[in-house]
Amino acid sequence: MDKKKLIVYDTCKKTDVEVEVSVEFYNTYTRLLWKEDNDDRSFYKHQTVESDLIGCDHLDNFHECIEYSEEQYEEEYYGEPEPDKAELIYNALACLDESDRLLIFGLFFNEMTEAELAEMLHVTRQTIINRKKRILAKLKELIEGFPAD
Numbered sequence: 611m612d613k614k615k616l617i618v619y620d621t622c623k624k625t626d627v628e629v630e631v632s633v634e635f636y637n638t639y640t641r642l643l644w645k646e647d648n649d650d651r652s653f654y655k656h657q658t659v660e661s662d663l664i665g666c667d668h669l670d671n672f673h674e675c676i677e678y679s680e681e682q683y684e685e686e687y688y689g690e691p692e693p694d695k696a697e698l699i700y701n702a703l704a705c706l707d708e709s710d711r712l713l714i715f716g717l718f719f720n721e722m723t724e725a726e727l728a729e730m731l732h733v734t735r736q737t738i739i740n741r742k743k744r745i746l747a748k749l750k751e752l753i754e755g756f757p758a759d
Contacts, residue, residue, distance in 0.1 A: 702752035710745045717742060 614636035620627040631639070703711055716722045716730075717738075724742070728735040
């Protein structure tokens with residue numbers, strides 16, 4: 611069987627070491643390196659540098675280029691619901707069964723994960739997911755059914 615040699619980094623000795631490998635492994639390894647290098651070149655070819663965007667009318671489409679203060683960020687992404695909508699949500703929550711309300715409060719108000727809640731209630735995570743879907747659908751129906759002020 612033909613053999614080829616590769617130079618690889620030995621993490622134990624912290625040096626480069628020459629290793630003998632099969633031709634098939636060598637070809638696969640070099641193809642992977644070529645593909646990685648080609649992917650990198652293709653990626654950087656299509657990248658837009660932020661300095662190219664300065665003075666551009668479309669800069670507002672690139673949120674990563676806009677600097678937000680922590681307050682602005684939280685206000686934009688986690689803003690308080692409008693007062694009338696908040697009241698609708700709380701009224702709908704009041705119409706739920708106690709166990710359904712506890713699940714929603716655990717997930718959305720106490721920021722528990724589905725896995726944590728499942729462990730606490732001694733059920734599977736999938737059970738929590740199914741209940742959450744059912745409860746959210748019920749909340750949606752309740753909110754849409756309330757009369758508009």
